[in-house]
Amino acid sequence: MAMEHTSDDLDVLIVGAGISGIGAAVHLQQQCPGKRYAVLESQAGFGGTWRTHRYPGIRSDSDLFTFGYRFKPWMGKPIATAAEILAYLGEVIDEHHLAQHIHYDHGIQSASWDSASQRWTVTATRPGADGSGAETLQFRARFLWMCQGYYRHSQGYTPQWPGMDQFQGRVVHPQTWPDGLDLSGQRVVVIGSGATAATLIPAIAGQCAHVTMLQRSPTFFITGRNANELADTLRQLEIPDAWTHEIVRRKVLFDQANFIRRCQAEPEVVRQELLAGVRAALGPGLEAQVDQHFNPRYRPWQQRIAFVPDADLFKAVRSGQASVVTDQIETFTPHGIQLQSGAELEADVVVTATGFHLNVLGDIVFSIDGQPLDFAQAVAWNGALFTGVPNLAWVFGYLRASWTLRSDMMGDLVCRLLQHMDARGASVVVPALRPQDADMPLLPWITPDNFSAGYVQRGVHRLPQQGDRQPWVHGQDYAAERQSLPAADLDDGSLVYR
Numbered sequence: 001m002a003m004e005h006t007s008d009d010l011d012v013l014i015v016g017a018g019i020s021g022i023g024a025a026v027h028l029q030q031q032c033p034g035k036r037y038a039v040l041e042s043q044a045g046f047g048g049t050w051r052t053h054r055y056p057g058i059r060s061d062s063d064l065f066t067f068g069y070r071f072k073p074w075m076g077k078p079i080a081t082a083a084e085i086l087a088y089l090g091e092v093i094d095e096h097h098l099a100q101h102i103h104y105d106h107g108i109q110s111a112s113w114d115s116a117s118q119r120w121t122v123t124a125t126r127p128g129a130d131g132s133g134a135e136t137l138q139f140r141a142r143f144l145w146m147c148q149g150y151y152r153h154s155q156g157y158t159p160q161w162p163g164m165d166q167f168q169g170r171v172v173h174p175q176t177w178p179d180g181l182d183l184s185g186q187r188v189v190v191i192g193s194g195a196t197a198a199t200l201i202p203a204i205a206g207q208c209a210h211v212t213m214l215q216r217s218p219t220f221f222i223t224g225r226n227a228n229e230l231a232d233t234l235r236q237l238e239i240p241d242a243w244t245h246e247i248v249r250r251k252v253l254f255d256q257a258n259f260i261r262r263c264q265a266e267p268e269v270v271r272q273e274l275l276a277g278v279r280a281a282l283g284p285g286l287e288a289q290v291d292q293h294f295n296p297r298y299r300p301w302q303q304r305i306a307f308v309p310d311a312d313l314f315k316a317v318r319s320g321q322a323s324v325v326t327d328q329i330e331t332f333t334p335h336g337i338q339l340q341s342g343a344e345l346e347a348d349v350v351v352t353a354t355g356f357h358l359n360v361l362g363d364i365v366f367s368i369d370g371q372p373l374d375f376a377q378a379v380a381w382n383g384a385l386f387t388g389v390p391n392l393a394w395v396f397g398y399l400r401a402s403w404t405l406r407s408d409m410m411g412d413l414v415c416r417l418l419q420h421m422d423a424r425g426a427s428v429v430v431p432a433l434r435p436q437d438a439d440m441p442l443l444p445w446i447t448p449d450n451f452s453a454g455y456v457q458r459g460v461h462r463l464p465q466q467g468d469r470q471p472w473v474h475g476q477d478y479a480a481e482r483q484s485l486p487a488a489d490l491d492d493g494s495l496v497y498r
Contacts, residue, residue, distance in 0.1 A: 009454075010036050015039075015268075016435070017102050018048020018148070018149060019050075020404075022089055023408060024414070025037065028412075040139070041105075042107040044105055054177050060079055062307075062401070063079065063252055066229065070246075076497060106124040110364060110365040111144065113391070114369065120140065120143075122139045131437075147407070149197075150357055150358060156173035158355050169349055171344075175356070176352050181349075188211040188212070189336070189351070190212070192353030193219040194213065194219060194304075197213055201313055205319070210322070215326050219294075220274050223308045224309070224310075230251055256401060260301055271299075276289050277491055282314050289324065293325075301400060324346065358463075359479060379442065379465050381472065381495070383466070383475075384396075385495075399446070405478050409485045413485050413486075432494065444461075444463070446474070
């Protein structure tokens with residue numbers, strides 16, 4: 001493979017053209033005009049998650065008033081389809097003339113920092129122009145802005161159960177949904193009960209013979225209309241779109257903060273309210289299913305709560321097209337799944353909606369001055385920069401609220417830092433523990449009592465650590481960070497400039 005070197009150094013290299021990377025490019029253009037930048041994207045187009053996932057019914061599980069960017073009013077329903085979100089992102093790219101900066105089909109293999117030149121060298125491959133094979137390119141940049149997300153797009157997580165090799169049907173993961181999969185007349189078992197299962201099941205319930213949601217343990221759900229009355233009223237009053245977006249966004253965030261506070265202060269009261277909502281959605285005669293299948297062991301909001309618009313999942317159960325089983329898998333059989341209770345679920349297709357593989361910095365091989373980077377040994381500065389890692393920021397959004405809330409704030413923080421470096425005449429910035437931080441307890445990137453989802457806990461040992469005091473806390477708390485991040489002190493000694 002021939003190696004091609006880019007001719008000019010970049011000020012900033014953005015990795016990923018999903019929701020975070022597109023937002024980063026807009027913030028950079030608006031707040032740091034004149035910075036030379038490029039965006040590298042491994043897929044053939046923009047969108048990230050919304051391009052990767054193509055299973056039936058794919059939609060957001062966050063409202064678009066907070067999942068959308070603060071600079072781009074959302075004009076549709078609160079819960080949007082993947083196609084609607086991709087169209088929205090496409091508008092952002094067009095409106096801000098980002099296309100000229102985005103390089104698609106560029107899979108990054110490695111990133112190496114050289115202290116002598118004070119540059120990152122990023123090695124990427126792309127398909128050859130003549131189809132003869134891959135080309136290897138190198139990009140040099142002063143600053144890396146990692147916006148590639150937190151899970152592996154190429155492969156979802158599927159546990160290996162006994163007997164899978166003898167199953168005569170088809171096993172499918174939603175993340176790699178096959179084109180043209182025909183479920184007509186098929187008996188389908190969906191393993192899992194998170195947002196993916198809650199989205200997929202009502203979308204296929206009318207197509208297949210029957211669909212069963214098989215869960216090891218229950219999940220909390222919230223039901224409601226896929227509408228926002230406040231937004232509808234403001235639009236009827238012909239309030240400017242930007243005003244409507246900001247007012248509704250603030251109201252949604254206010255309501256969410258109040259809900260989280262109640263989950264912490266009175267979790268059992270909130271539990272009963274959530275169960276009452278499910279009970280009403282299922283309707284008469286199915287009351288027994290609520291405690292059996294929809295009453296989790298964990299506290300409300302200890303894991304993300306999926307919103308079920310217009311109660312479509314529960315309508316599918318009520319109609320008999322779908323059912324829920326709470327049990328554990330003993331083994332696959334030639335014709336289905338044998339459960340630990342002794343029951344057997346017959347299946348032609350098994351869908352493993354069982355989560356993600358967490359990735360770390362895009363599964364890219366990183367090195368600092370020739371030494372491999374062990375990211376798990378780093379300590380996070382405001383959940384964005386990392387000790388021992390120069391000139392790099394990673395956007396890790398909120399897991400229980402809209403991802404974009406944090407990516408927007410990260411845009412402000414990174415741009416403020418770049419401006420500050422320019423004002424100081426600094427070429428390098430790297431976080432470092434101060435003398436007063438020497439005895440600070442180090443904690444996981446996300447603690448189990450804060451967020452206990454399996455896909456996080458399976459991979460948290462590969463992620464950086466956090467401390468118990470600012471600026472070393474990564475609390476996953478929007479209400480706190482919307483105050484702390486804009487006020488983050490860039491000259492308190494926790495950042496070393498050169």
